[in-house]
Amino acid sequence: MATAQPKKTLTGRITEILLSDYFVLYLSVAYVAVLAPFIPTLLAPENFVNILSNTWPLLIVAIGQTFVLAIAGIDLSQGAVIGLTSVVGAMLIAVGGNPVVLGGAPLWGIFLTEQGGLLNGLTLAVPLGILMMVLTAALIGALNGYAVAVIGMPAFMTTLVTMLIIGALAIYLPLSYNIEQLPESFIKLGKGDLISLYFGAKGESQIPRKIIYSFITYPMVLSLSVAFFAHVLLNRTVFGRQVLAIGANRKAAEISGIPVRRIIILVFMISAVCAALASVLYSARLGSGRPTLGAGTFLLDIIGAAVIGGTSLFGGKAKIKWTFFGVIFFVLLSNSLNYMNLTAFQVDMVKGVVIAGAAFLDVWRTRLLRELT
């Protein structure tokens, strides 16, 4: 075009940044830039690796939550699904069992014995175990979805009840004990590097493990693949459009012929399956099936990350990109607070204040957006 680009004013630029899809990413970069001089370790390679390894599983769970938020729902049961699938996977693929610890547990003798889990010994034990974790989650998600879409229960109540039951079941099965002795090929999924980095001098005959930095890991590959797939699904396909339409106006969507019930059920299944995939990464990293994985304030991290990214709790407005940046911001926040010599209580207080600030910025953005359209 021949017309000259009009000169942008400062407020115009600020508005543009505020409304950009990448706003939270800018915020994260700014946060690091401000803190880096005070906490030099923040940018150290080993910390970088640490930040990334905390990002990947959380990203997968938050992606699942994003789909549910997009239909104006909420899934409180994700943490419990992580715990239960961790137990389910471990009890099926463990290569041995400790009768002293687990002997009295309800799952002992049925799924797990001294000879290991039910699938132990099969060539495909690990993939089958993971498949069972995913199927378990899919079933829980389908039940959640059915209760919300067909029976008409509020998502909040439905998933709160699921959280209670599933969370308790996860602890009941192994009587709250961890299931150890997982196969090496499974544990590798949580820690294994595909590409590692070494910054030392060439020609060293022995490189200490400490200064090899994981760069591309299995969790990274898995979680980025999930993110890419979810991005295409939510923002580029008919299914994604219909998900957002249900969140924007369920009645209008129904009358316009969108298969609302089917889509709601699918969305809850996606959410639960994402939790199961994250559970694979967490369990592998810990090398055990842990029933209390995903308990406590973890739920806040998931929903917080998605919402800070810009996904609306009222539905109809969601992007995987946003959630990705929200997760990065969240992980950065937790990570940096660890270096400030604060007590756990102080960390939570500071975290709360920062989240409040981010939420305030979001309100501001929404208002700006409303004025512009």
Next chain:
Amino acid sequence: MTAILEFKQLSKAWFGVPAVSDFTLSIAAGALLGFIGQNGAGKSTLMNMVGGIVMPTSGDMIWRGQSFKPANPAEARKAGIGFIHQELNLFSNLSIAENLYIDGFPRKRGMIDWSGMNQRTASLLKRLALDVDPSLQVGRLSPGERQLVEIAKALHNEANLIIFDEPTTSLTPREVSRLFETIESLRKGATTIIYISHILGDVRKLSDQVVVMRDGRLVDSGMTADFSIKRMIGSMIGRELAGMYPPRSMPPGTETMLEIENLSQPGVIEAISLRAHKGEVVGLFGLLGAGRSELARIIFGIDPHSAGTITFNGKILKGGPRERIAQGMAFVTENRREEGLMLDQSIEENLALASIEKFGAAVTGMVDEGRLSQRAQQLSHELQLKAANIHLQSAKSLSGGNQQKVVIGKWKMNEPQLFILDEPTRGVDVGAKYEIYSLIDRMAASGGTVLLISSELEEVMGMADRIVVMNRGEVVGEVSRKDFDEAKILAMAFREV
């Protein structure tokens, strides 16, 4: 007589679009003013300025000799203005007395003085000849009784001026006559009344003066005795009635498109049989509660029916809206904000809502954005949407008429054969109305069938080839175009034949 309320060049513009312009009028104390005008003529905006809901852009109001600028409804109420909205503002979970005293409960020794409150409410209700217990929950009252409670609320607030906005739309004929008696007695008690209604006969019967608004301006006013219905209509529309509707370009066909037989759902509709042909516009007329919208929802598969069949293009219909849409049906519901639009989404996304699956690739389900965008653009042009950028602009930002065109456009993407339009011109301005009528004509001319539901008889008479009249869930009569007669159709609707 002294003026109780004066408007001096009062204007209100929304984002530069005038809703009320240069309105000047003096209302005498104790008058009963009939206010008429089409939807979008500016009556509501004007009254909302009096009621403190909307702030004027320029001009003045003088209330009992003093400049009056209510910043909120509470201020207007305190000044002595009672506003009875079309949609009543009562808490159905509270008692009548609680509703009256909602903004200030009387207290005795620090506790709410229930007995005093109920006593005073009872005396107010008695004045309105409403014989119910003040402690009764409002939710258990009939629509007519609720209206009287609203009036009681206005009286409780010692209103000198009471504005009635379309008070009769949800009332039975008996409740209407009771309301009129109440209004009559209020007038005797020297309360000034503004009565807004589309029912011109009522305005003629009740008021002593008539004020006509069109396009935000005062276009005509005078003593009711000098106002024939014909003059009212002429002033309201500013042209002859014949020009309100586009001429129908094609006669209706003879091939049956939709056939309904003995359709029933207990408590909703009763043994309805109906037939609509290709190229035909069938008007469904009836009073509020006649079951027209309910019938439409059943035809579209949103609500269930217990007996009877719906045959479309020779096939008996089963399933919900999704299946009906696949068969070639479309439904513009009466409340576009709740059921038609995604207000915060872009116009383009709204246009794509019902047809999105047609733009998806077979296996991956990826949306063909280019084709979608092109089709939406083309449709926006065809509908003459007044929007700057359909890709970015939200549906919320459009005027009522353009929003309605988006809802119609959403369905046109599917090229349906049967269009059910429920009150398609409600809340739509005159210009957009004409465009919607032209769309209806084009749908029929291209071989489609239109089922037009409307509470405005003129509209049905202007557009339909045939009118089916309903009353309380039953079809009570059918009139074809050559026999259209307002009095006859109304009599049918009231079951007075």
